[in-house]
Amino acid sequence: KTAAKSHTPSSIKHRNLTPSMHQRNAVLLKPTTALEEARARLHVSAVPKSLPCREEEFNNIYTFLERKLLDNSGGCMYISGVPGTGKTATVNEVIRCLKKLVSKHELNDFKFIEINGMKLTEPRQAYVHILKQLTNRTATWEQAYQLLEKQFIRPTSKKCMTLLLVDELDLLCNKRQDVVYNLLDWPTKLNAQLVVITIANTMDLPERVLMGRVTSRLGLTRLTFQPYNHKQLQEIVITRLKDSNAFRSEAIQLVARKVAAVSGDARRALDICRRATEIAESHDAGTVSMQDVNEALTEMIASAKVQAIRHCSEMERTFLQAVSAEIARTGIEEAIFKNVFKQFEALCSFDGVKTPSITESLGICARLGAYRLLICEHSRADITQRILLNVSSDDIHFSMQDISI
C-alpha cells in the first residue's frame, strides 16, 4: 500500500496519469424554453464564434502574429484595456484562426503556451508552467528556468515558433522584476523564435511599474482595447441571442445604455441580461420586458447602504444621526466618541427616549462598525475612540425621512 502511495505523486509528476473529474450520474438536460435557451447563450463562458465589434483589434493582432510566424522572428506585444473588453477572447480567437491555417498547411506549425499571472502562486512559478506546457515535464522553478534558457538560447535547427500568452502581466512584476525581464528578453535572442503577447489592464503599466530595461525590451507594439459603447454592447447581446425573440429590443437597449454609461464591460451586460431572464421566468413571462431589466438593474446596481440603514434599530439610526450632526458641527470628518455621545444624548432627549448608557452606546457603535456603516477604532480606546462615517450624510437623512413618512 505504501508503495502505491509513493508511486502516485511521481506518476502525476511525469504525466503518466491525466487528472480526471467525477462524472455526473444524471444526464444534463437540454434547455427547453426560449428563455432557458437565451440564458445558456448569454452565459459569459459561451464565447461566440465571431467576436462582434472587435474586428480592428483582431486584425491588428492577427497580422502581427502571422508576420512573426512567417518571418520566424521573435517579438513582443502589449495589450491593455479595462476588464470585460474582450482582450483574452480576441487573442484566443486569433490563435484559433492561426491553428486552422496550420491544419490546412498554409502556415508552419507553432506551439501555443498560455500562462496567467493570477493562477500562479508566485511569479517564478511561471517558468514551471511554461515548461510543463512545452515539454510535459514538472520541475522546480530553478531547473525549469535552466531548461527554458537552454531551449531558447541554444541554436538548434529543428525548432518551431512558440507563442506565449501572458495574461495579467502586472501580477508577474515582483520587486526585482526578473521574471518579466527574462520573459521579455528571450524574444530578443536570435534563436529563440518566441513571440510574447502580454495582457494587462493598465494602459501605462510599462511606464508606471516596469523598470527602464524591461520597458525597453517590451517595445512599442501596443494595442489598447477601448470600453464598449452602447451600440456595441447592444450588438454583442443581439449576436449572442441570434434570432430568438426572448428579449424585447428596448430591453436590450436599456441594458446596453446603463452598462456603457458606467464601465463598458461586456460581462456586466451579459450578467444583467441573464438575471433579467431569471426574473422574467419568475413572472411566468415568455419574453423579457423593460420592467424585468429594470428590476435586474436595480438589483445589480443597487445601493445597499440605504436599505441597511433602514433596517437598523431605532437607537442605531439615532446614533448615526448623532455622528453626522457632530461632523456637521465641527466640519472635520473625524469625530470623537465622547462628543458624538453628547449629540446622541441631545437627540434622544429631543425624541423623548431614554438615553442608553455609555457601555450600550459603545455596543451600538461597535455594531455599526461591523456593518461598515461607521469606521471606528478598536473599542479599547473607549470614549476617546475616533469615528468616521462610511456613508454619506445625505443617505442617512434620506433613509430617515422615508421611515417617518
Added chain:
Amino acid sequence: MTSVQTTIPFTIRKKTTFYGSKENAQKQDFTGAALRSTPSTKYTSIVKKIVTVSSSESDSDSDAENLVQARGNYRNNIEKENNIARTPRRIRKSSSSEEQGCTPPKQKKTEKQVSPTTPATLLKRLDIASSPEGIERLAPKRLFASEKYQNARKALHSSTPENLPGREAELAQLYDFMYVHMKNKTSGSLYVSGPPGTGKTACLSKTMLHPEFKSSFKIIYVNCTTMKSATTIYAKIVQELGLGITKSVQASKAAIEKYLISNHKMILLILDEIDQLDCKKQSVLYSIFEWPSKPNSKLILVGIANALDLTDRILPRLQARCELKPKLMHFAPYSKQEIVNIITDRLKQADVSDVFTTMAMQMLAGKVAAVSGDVRRALDISRRVVELAESQNTAQVLQPTNHNEKNTGSPKKQNVHVEKPVDFKEVVTVLNGVYGGSQNINKDENTFPLQQKFLLCSLMLILNKGKNKVVTIGKLQEVYKKVCRKRNIHAVDISEFVGLCSLVETRGIIRVSGKKEPRLSKVHLQWDQDELGAALQDKHLMAEIINDVTCL
C-alpha cells in the same frame, strides 16, 4: 423552432468548409507542382552558386528556403522538418530524374555534411555560426519584389547584429583594456554604464567573441537577473569555473578565492545587470570587486548596469583604495546620425536599403535620439513603420472579418506589385502613435463612459474651485452626486463608484492611494488639466460642470 434554425446553418457551414478545404488542397497541389516544375530550373543554378559561395551548413537551409519561396505559400519553413525533407527531394527527383524517393537525397546530404571537415571549411563554419544572420542575408537577393518589406522587417529585428556601427570607439577601448591586461597578465575591473538600448551587452559579447581573447581567457558571462538572490552568484561562478558543487554560500566563496590565488588561466568575468546583486550591506558586490586586487589573481571583472554612478553611490568604500577602484566607461545614448547609420547598415545588409526615404529616416532618428537614444526603440519604430506601409499596401486583400471560416483562406495570396519606399507620412503616423502620449488615446471615437466623464469633471471642479485640494473618494462622490442630480442623471452608489475610480485609474488619469478603506483613499490627478480636456472631448459639458461652484 429556434434551435432547429440554428443547427441547420451550422451543419451547412461545416460542409462547405470541409469541401472547400478539400478543393483548396487539390488546387494547392497543382499550383505547387506547376511552380515546382517551372522555377526549379531557374533556381537550382542560383542554389549552386550559393553552395559554392557559402559554407556547407547554410546551403541546405537556403535552398530549402528558395524552393519554399518558389512555392509561394510556404515562405519560411526552414524549421519544419517535413517541408525540408519533402521539397528538396522532389526537386532533385525532377532535376536528376531518379526513381527512388528517400535514399539519394540522404546520400547527398551526408556527402555535403562530411565535406566541411577540412580545417578551412571549419573556419568558415565558425564565422557563420557566430553570425547566423548571414543565412538570412543570403535569401533576399533572389526574392520577389514584394518580399522587400518582409526582409526589411527581419533585418530590423532587435537581436544583436555582428557589427555595431556607432560603437567603434567603445569597442576599441574595450579591446585595449582587455589587451593590456592580457599582455601584462594583470587583473583589473571595469564598470560599464549607460541607459537601456545603447549596446553595452552587444559590445561586450562582440569583444568576448574575439578569437584572441577566446583562446587566452576563461570567459564567464552571467546575467544577474537570472539569479535567485544575490548570494547565489558564487555558486554560479563555481559551477562555471568547474570547481565541483559546493553547498553553502561561504564554501563556494572560499572555493572561488582559493582558485583565484592559485595558478590559473586568466578569467574574464562579465556580470550583466550588476545592480541586481544589490543586498543589504553590499557584501556581495564588495567582495566581487575585491577579487581583482587579490595577489596573484588574474581576473578581469566587467560589470554592466544602467546607473552612471553605481560604483560611487552604493560602493563608496572602493574609492579608498586606488587599486580597487574600477575603471569607468559610459555608453552615451545614440545620436541622430548614429541611429541613421545603424538602420541603413542593417537595411543594406538585407539589400533593401531603398525601403526608407532619407527624409523619413532622418525624421525617425531625430525623434528617437531626442527622446531616449534607445536603439531598440528606433528599430521597433522603424519595424512598425514598415509593417504599416505593408498593411496599407495589402489592405484590400485582408478582410476585416473574424469569421473562422473566412479568415483561414490565406489573406496574402496576391503579391503586391507596388512597393514604394516608406515615406514621411507613415513615419509621422507611427511616431504620433508612440510619442503622442495621452491625447491620441481617445482620438477616434468617443468611448469614454458617461459616468467616468462626470467623475473626472467633478474631480476637476474640486481641484479648481474647492478650498481643500486633498480629495478622498467619499468627498468626490458627494460632489459627483450633486453634479448628477443637477443633470437629472442617476448617480451610482459608493461601491460602484470605487469600481469606477479604479477603471479610470487603469487609463493612468488618476491615482488612488491608500486602499485600506475605500471611502477614505485619496485621489490624485495624474494628467494635466488641458490634456484631460482634450481627452474628454466634451468641452460643453466640462465647462458647465467646472464652473458650477454650487455643487461643491
